[in-house]
Amino acid sequence: MTDHDAHAPDAGGIVVEGVARSFGSVQAVREMSFHALPGRVTGLIGPNGAGKTTLLLMLASLLAPEAGSIRIEGADPVHDPRAVRRAMGWMPDVLGTWRTLSPRVILTTVGRLHGIPRAAARARADELLVEARLEELADRPSRVLSRGQQQRLGLARALVHRPRVLLLDEPAAGLDPTSRVELRGLLRGFAAGGGTVLISSHDLSELDEMAEDAVFVDRGEVVGGERLVLARQAAREWRIRALDQGASGTSALNYQLANIGVAFDRVRIEGEIAYVALDRDEDAADVLGRLVRAGVAITHFAPAVGDIERTYLGLANGADPSGGAR
Ligand SMILES: Nc1ncnc2c1ncn2[C@@H]1O[C@H](COP(=O)(O)OP(=O)(O)O)[C@@H](O)[C@H]1O
Ligand SMILES: [Mg+2]
Structure with a gap:
């Protein structure tokens, strides 16, 4: 199960090697190594407190690791955060509070923050509002959105700049079954187009629907080796x-x-x-x-x-x- 390509500098997808991060005396991530491959949906699975969010923040270039190395489509979040932010879309576990802003304004603003010209950012927002089935709510304050609609908005927000890597922190938590099936369809579609998806959850059954590969983490460490291909072929x-x-x-x-x-x-x-x-x-x-x-x-x-x-x-x-x- 060794991916020797994981050690090549130009390896695509997400490559994590010996990454560690602590907060004071709490070792949130002790030592994590794995490779999430392009074209696949990889689940990051572990109980609450396992270090999933801490790891994802480091992958998203929002938190610096204390040790180890990370590559997102070949880019290093520590030395080249701009390249990482271009390549990756990030959906946090709690959507920031832009609750008074409308989905249309949020998506257009995010596009502008990514350096997309105004007209193109508006057009991209329109497109994503259709894909996320939020057209009817496009100009309402986003606080009126249901949980499922908020998740779709969050995903649309992560997709504004057409990233090749998607990082999602517990996106299925609290979703009804229909929304989960829909999310699975979206993620599978993204991966089928060559994208890399890393999706965290503390719920095994939830990720079972979503992921093709799995990385199990507990107490800041990957358990049972690195990336596992799910045992679909076995009896x-x-x-x-x-x-x-x-x-x-x-x-x-x-x-x-x-x-x-x-x-x-x-x-x-x-x-x-x-x-x-x-x-x-x-x-x-x-x-x-x-x-x-x-x-x-x-x-x-x-x-x-x-x-x-x-x-x-x-x-x-x-x-x-x-x-x-x-
Ligand atoms: N900013 C922080 N300051 C202090 N401790 C933190 C911080 N963020 C996370 N932790 C601690 O690190 C550990 C891992 O947390 P986290 O990465 O949020 O786990 P998970 O997302 O798997 O539930 C927990 O013990 C948590 O309390
Ligand atoms: Mg978390």
Whole structure:
């Protein structure tokens, strides 16, 4: 899992090597190293206080690291913050308070701050208001925006100058499911165009929807090596429940699974639930079809955990999550 290109000076995306930063006696970031690749959405995952915001501030050239090196599309935020700010869009966890200003004014002003000429900044604002579906609220004070609308405004603000790298600090926190799906679509689209996305969260399931790669952090350090490719290819467990058939309900399910040809070492029973390890989604569809044809009244059939959670659990168990962990 070593990205040797991470050490090349012209490596694209985000390269973090041995970065540290403390506040007085608090070591917010002790030692973090990883490479977030262009064309991918990378999740920065860790509990509250893990150092995510501190790291992102350093990547955004808003806070100086005490040790280590950072490259954003090859640019160093310490020595060339202007190049970094050109290359990267930053969406903080709390949107600064321009609550009396309208989305249109905010987006135009940000464009002007990036050195875009007035007319072009206005045109860009119009374009982003459409993309963020904020046209109807474009001239209202931004404080009337809902949480989802504020997040869309925040993202539009980060995109004004067409950056190639997006840094987002907990953007999905407090979003309803529809807005989350929408955010995922936007980020995937940005990455598909060759952009680099680093998105933080303290919530595994939330990032599971969004990210393709993951960097797990805890107490200021990257845990389990550097960038992890999520364990999407490995076998996953499916959680199966059948209609209660009395005391023998689950053993009946166990029996039925054996009956339709599922190897016993792939099945694990916990209470009323059977967990079955299957290599591919097609196998899951096949097992479901066979169970139904065998007359088993299935009430639940779903992946037991999401990909990020699975990678994380694999880490905790000492497995290599990218290498066919079972
Ligand atoms: N400006 C600051 N002054 C003092 N301590 C800070 C400051 N910013 C962060 N910390 C501390 O650094 C640690 C990491 O915080 P942070 O980077 O905000 O973590 P996260 O974003 O993962 O929740 C925490 O213990 C936090 O209290
Ligand atoms: Mg934070």
